[in-house]
Amino acid sequence: MNQQASPNVLVTILAPDVATQTVTIKDDVARVFDPATDKTLGFNFLQADAIDASLVTNGPVTLTEAQVTALNKHLTAVGFAPELLADNDAKFVVGYVESAEPHPDSDHLLVTKTRVDNDESLQIVSGSPNMQADIYVVVAKVGALMPDGGIIWPGELRGVSSNGMITSGRELHLQNAPQQKGALILPEDFAKVGTPFDFDKGNTLFA
Template identity: 65%
Template sequence: MLITSYNPTELGDTLIAILRPDSADQKIETHATVTRISDAANDQTLGYNFFDVSKTLGQLDANGQVHLTQAQVDQLNDLLKANDFEPELVLDTDPKFVVGYVESAEAHPKSDHLQVTKTQVGLDKPLQIVSGSPNMQADILVVVAKVGAMMPDGLIIWPGELRGVESDGMIVSGRELHLPNAPQRPGALILPENYQPVGAAFDFDRAQTLFTA
């Protein structure tokens, strides 16, 4: 997993690279302009902070999530190696926001408002996703934020549990996707029939006109 973000207004010329979810106990190690954050229990890398990153990648025209090229990942790995860190960054090109088809939606055994869905996203088997959307039901097309997605507000989707039931992803609303004129209330974004093939990367440009003012 590799999720990168750049927010020069808040953090200056610093690229944040996230590989794994945060842990309770962390270890921080800095060599020159690179800081490694790791899990103190098992030494797995959680992420890196690359300071003065424009000296390595050039000027980044971004404010939020950055989608790096393979060449840029190679440059960062060279920087890690030069600073005695493992060159462990791997480019992740798998689309994280995809069209999903809800095969089934059943009541959560420990909740009166959550539903446990089986949602196809073009993989060998459907994802189990727990949803609190009041309009959730079977036989609809939706937008799924897969594990590793960064939402427009900066939230990262990791595998988790909701009241004891595993959930691998999130079925999202137009509001959560920051689509123009989306209703400002809870509810999954239900796509028109045959809007896009199941498993296809969600077309954010086309979606700008999904809601009318």
């Protein structure tokens, strides 16, 4: 929500932007979708305060189960499908780079296998100049809202799938972080792999 630019407007994003988008407005809800596939890209709730006063804030919003239920109920009431899903999983986690292999179609990208939990490893393509195996890093998982407003989506880099991003201190907006490219390499004892990244603790890394 941006209370200065659009008071009480809640913008929800369900999918990446496409080149051509269409908007349908019903009552106080705008549905943004891809006209080629009819896939919903997002909903703009134009009077969020009237749906649930607890939604009113400024900046990124992490929706609770109850808030998602209220929004879906409102979508149904105005004639849209209730497509919102609650997602309470941590999006910034401590990861461990198990392997880093040369990209088949690039001389500067590496294809990593990065563990983000005991039972989950992700293929993440990285262009960080200090990328290598056997390091601890911060992973922005799919769905993460970066401090600069960008959202991490599944994608491909030169034909190789990538699911998430290994981040730098600069990209995380950590205090006094170096302002150059390069993954943030965490101390081995920073936190257990899969643990949500503690931004406050991260701010002490460059003190």
